[in-house]
Amino acid sequence: MEISIKTDVLKGNEDQAAANRAIFNKEGITALNIMGSPGAGKTTILERTIQLAKARLKLGVIEGDIFTTKDADRIEGQGVPVTQINTGGACHLDAVMVNKALKELPLAELELIIIENVGNLVCPVEFNLGEHLKVAILSVIEGDDKPLKYPLIFRESTVVLLNKMDLLPFCDVNLENMKQDIYSINPQIKLFEVSARTGEGMEQWVEWLCRLVR
Amino acid sequence: MEISIKTDVLKGNEDQAAANRAIFNKEGITALNIMGSPGAGKTTILERTIQLAKARLKLGVIEGDIFTTKDADRIEGQGVPVTQINTGGACHLDAVMVNKALKELPLAELELIIIENVGNLVCPVEFNLGEHLKVAILSVIEGDDKPLKYPLIFRESTVVLLNKMDLLPFCDVNLENMKQDIYSINPQIKLFEVSARTGEGMEQWVEWLCRLVR
Numbered sequence: 001m002e003i004s005i006k007t008d009v010l011k012g013n014e015d016q017a018a019a020n021r022a023i024f025n026k027e028g029i030t031a032l033n034i035m036g037s038p039g040a041g042k043t044t045i046l047e048r049t050i051q052l053a054k055a056r057l058k059l060g061v062i063e064g065d066i067f068t069t070k071d072a073d074r075i076e077g078q079g080v081p082v083t084q085i086n087t088g089g090a091c092h093l094d095a096v097m098v099n100k101a102l103k104e105l106p107l108a109e110l111e112l113i114i115i116e117n118v119g120n121l122v123c124p125v126e127f128n129l130g131e132h133l134k135v136a137i138l139s140v141i142e143g144d145d146k147p148l149k150y151p152l153i154f155r156e157s158t159v160v161l162l163n164k165m166d167l168l169p170f171c172d173v174n175l176e177n178m179k180q181d182i183y184s185i186n187p188q189i190k191l192f193e194v195s196a197r198t199g200e201g202m203e204q205w206v207e208w209l210c211r212l213v214r
Numbered sequence: 215m216e217i218s219i220k221t222d223v224l225k226g227n228e229d230q231a232a233a234n235r236a237i238f239n240k241e242g243i244t245a246l247n248i249m250g251s252p253g254a255g256k257t258t259i260l261e262r263t264i265q266l267a268k269a270r271l272k273l274g275v276i277e278g279d280i281f282t283t284k285d286a287d288r289i290e291g292q293g294v295p296v297t298q299i300n301t302g303g304a305c306h307l308d309a310v311m312v313n314k315a316l317k318e319l320p321l322a323e324l325e326l327i328i329i330e331n332v333g334n335l336v337c338p339v340e341f342n343l344g345e346h347l348k349v350a351i352l353s354v355i356e357g358d359d360k361p362l363k364y365p366l367i368f369r370e371s372t373v374v375l376l377n378k379m380d381l382l383p384f385c386d387v388n389l390e391n392m393k394q395d396i397y398s399i400n401p402q403i404k405l406f407e408v409s410a411r412t413g414e415g416m417e418q419w420v421e422w423l424c425r426l427v428r
Contacts, residue, residue, distance in 0.1 A: 037251045037252045037253060037333070037335075037356075038251045038335045038356055038357075038360055038363070038364060039251060039353070039355065039356025039357050039360060065363055066336065066363060066364060067362065067363060067364075067365060068359075068362050068363050070359050070362070070363060089366075091305070091334070091336035091337050118336070119251070119335065119363070119364070120305070120334060120335070120336055120337075121251075121252045121333065121334070122280065122305040122332070122334055122337075123305050123334075123336075123337065139253070139355075141253060141353075141355055141378075141381070142251075142252055142253025143252075143253050145282075145284050146252055146253060148281065148282050148284070149252070149279055149280060149281060149282050149284060149333070150252060150280060150281075150333070151281060152303075164355075166384070167355070167381065167384055167385075170380070170381055170384055171381075171411075172411070197385075197386070
């Protein structure tokens, strides 16, 4: 019973996701779904990405959180359109929530929408939001065992940003093993080593993103 | 519809959790449910806890992971009974999974069972496993905004371990704000500042744990 219900929920989500995708395509908008653990650095990466990209790209943001508007407040400080989804307990965004949020963004003025999902390495991956690509954020400090323990996010993502590279000297992490395991799950994945805090590697990622959108 | 189904699932889980609790009580076992984000340091804390406590406490471990036996392999290296649950995709342990795992542990020889949940700051909190208390692990590097963004785990936990204290000088985290927010959610929570990597603060936590069990 549980399985068939889950199938129904995911099927309903897929229908709404297709509707969202049609909106993105009609408006000429590229949509990204950014996912990662709590504290992986999703919002800091987003802030730094906006700073580097906003002169070149017309972008808007959808912030997903269980509670609080802390992340949307931070993004608002960057001077781009942002709307907040509070899931009120749910551990992931779904396509219906994103559809509602789209009504609050000036779509005709945008060419890129970045959706920041709830901090969770598991559940968000199963819910298609209509995005064109998924971006995984993994901070190196989380440990080199994480790719094989949470493979789905790496299998489904087009890009992975390995964040907090500045902390690598202070933790017992084998970066080569971490990268090898990611590539073993998804040989095509585009991987950037970054530190949103120091800015290291962020220009390469933003350059790639700008080329993708154009 | 979704809400009533969720209620049924949680109700079924509560019944099995009560059965697990009865087993723990009959065998004179204290049971802990350890929860936190991927990479918060749950397994490393567990290894260090076992090293410090195994001469004083007869303990066993249930390891929860979506895939792999990496964590159980690490715990086995500590020379205590351990059994692995692979959820095969599910983002949390539930009471039925734990009940099956209990059949593989030498219950009559144990006085403490530590259950390490799937790495996830959200979903595991909703599923009672029959444990006597929940323990939250939050690494300081995850950021001082996390308690208010993920309040449920702090509300439901008896203890919180703030881990990776050795990395505090290298991140932009206000420890006092983090602690204040945790206490604002749960004024009774017992808080330990630790580093499983350096051992800092671990003896106080283990001392508290030994007194709890005895």
